[in-house]
Amino acid sequence: VGTSHTFRLVISLLSLIVCSSLFGNVLVLLVFQRKPQLLHVANRFVLNLLMADLLQTVLVMPFVIATTVPNVWPLDRRLCQALVVLMHLFAFAGVNTIIVVSVDRYLAIIHPLSYPTRMTPHRGTNLIVLTWLLSVLQSTPPVYGWGTIDFDQYHHFCTVVWSSSYSYSTAVSIFSFWVPVCIMLGCYWMVFRAARRQNALGASSGYTSRVRQRRFHYHCKAAKVVFVIMSSYIFSMGPYSVLSTISINRNSHVPQWMTSLAIILFFFQCCIHPYIYGYMHRSVRKEFLALLCGSFCQQIQPRTSGIDSCFTVTDGRAMHSHLPGAAVRVCSLRTWEEGTTSSSPTERRSKDSRKETTSMSFRAVSAMVLIFLAYPLTATKLAERQSCCWFLKERDILICQSKLHF
Template sequence: MMKLVRPFFWVSKQIIMSSDFLPPETAQMCFENLNGSCVKTPYSPGPRVILYAVFGFGVVLTVFGNLLVMISIFHFQQLHTPTNFLIASLACADFLVGVTVMPFSTVRSVESCWYFGDSYCKFHSCFEGSFCYASIYHLGFISLDRYIAVTDPLVYPTRFTASLSGLCIAFSWLLSIIYSLSLIGTGANEAGLEDLVSALTCVGGCQIAVNERWVLVNFLLFFIPTLVMIIVYSKIFLIAQKQARRIESMSSKTVRSADSYRDRVAKRERKAAKTLGMAVLAFLISWLPYFIDSIIDAFLGFITPTYIYEILVWIAYYNSAMNPLIYAFFYPWFRKAIRLIVTGRVLRENSSTINLFSE
């Protein structure tokens, strides 16, 4: 049985076909009329329909959920804040995962064959890497933004400006895209694996090999911003606790209006930090098992079974659909924006000035 090669984070792994790479006469092939075709290992009709339904639902949720986030933030003037611009750019990365990665991975996972050509195989892996890293760097900058907002909410608007937000967005995208395209485009990822790639090459496979050195680099590019986010949100949590105790201790006292306003702003910023912290936690839960397994596989001889890999990669993909659900659950303004978009009220004149906040 031939296993499709993993995305570029991984050192390429394929399970050897039957003895001496010669498939049995009854084996199905990805391309029946072509020599050198990969062996196809299709699911039976029932599981195939279920898998297409589950993966297809993920694609639809990812595309339309993140599209609603982007439309909401860009259309309604009240949402034009530096933090929300970061969130919209993050939603763009998730949206592109739903458009350029997940549909093709659906066919690959269910049919066990790659039908989209060698060129798009490389682009597919580049897109996957670019958008994953773009997401994590956006989340890293969002965590720093929330730290500034919680520690000094009154000065925050002058410290984290739209220009600074734009620089963070540009850095996140440029670093992610340049790194991913350079790694695949130069062939550095396959250095030392040429014999393996040649031996496992077949028509209908998508073979993007990454050697142990670059697998480690990939993991560090994930782990370092992850560690920063964990530290930052731990500090935010401790600060939020202190602020909450301060507000409780002053609730029975007469306070100046400035202090009262500061407390209201601090409460709002803590709530935003909590919601975005949930998005970070969801990202880590989704992607951390994938990256840990990539390290294990690269250094222990590709020991992960195919079905385990498919589970891990789709858990990671589904993270792109989770952020809109988190926003819908925690943000009343997002729920109101969705209603306005779905009902078509955003097409009315001056709809961009509608007040989305209850307070």
């Protein structure tokens, strides 16, 4: 199976993973930069996970792709050792962060009253620093002689010689896969039991406060996101961990295609995390749409237009400016960050404010109808109108730019 055709396939898949990882991770980082209020404690952990994936993509994967072509390591042997250390460093940082997020969701759901005092922003920052310090300790033993790193000419990549140290190989397999999986499964089993109890309580009693119920459902939804990330970790790291355990035996012979598949799945987790998080997290998904819509609007912005008519919807309020002959409606997104109010009850918006926002959104839509009534379009002019996307919900309005020719 070790043909040049197989190597070309591996290079193509790894290159696709690099491009997808760069796009997804950078886009989520831009979302956090654009909306810093999303960076509450739980999302800081996710941001740390995405940073580890991005560093893995930028600093490690290009060299892995480069070594797939020749049969020898083209650079210095110390760089080969540094490459493997960095690869394990970012992988350990990722799994340690997933463990922290799993425990964080467990505390938020099982101990909701004491969670704000237990998981403060300062403590969250300390946990992030601790994950990196622990990752350094887990990834650098070969530098000090515990384990050996070399270029595997059969499989065409730098790797740990797993048969060189039985104790080190066993420790890596246990602490990089089996222990984290047991901790994650334990946390989510208790979260699952708590969710069932809460649902039973809510169905049998009418005194449960809606605020507490809403907070509980938010934490459960966040736990689902991390559960999917945990499942992707098992899917990605499982084959690599199993093959490293099998390779401890010097007489074992692992087919080349299995090793290539394990390496591809190992790096696949770097590109899947931002898409899982961006798709399942409502606030981040809205900011994704805002970024993409904003980019689209800039591309179709007329270069030689006179005066623009702007209709902006922000914070549920409609603001209408001058209306000339050539009108451009500017995209705007009302983002309701549920995640920013997960910790403290005082930070949550009251029911009255939500009703007020809904009323404002209704007035915004009414104002849009008035604009169309004031400036009717003929069938010919309707054909000249460029595409416009609408996203109207109870508390959310997304109006993509459309150009109207009057």
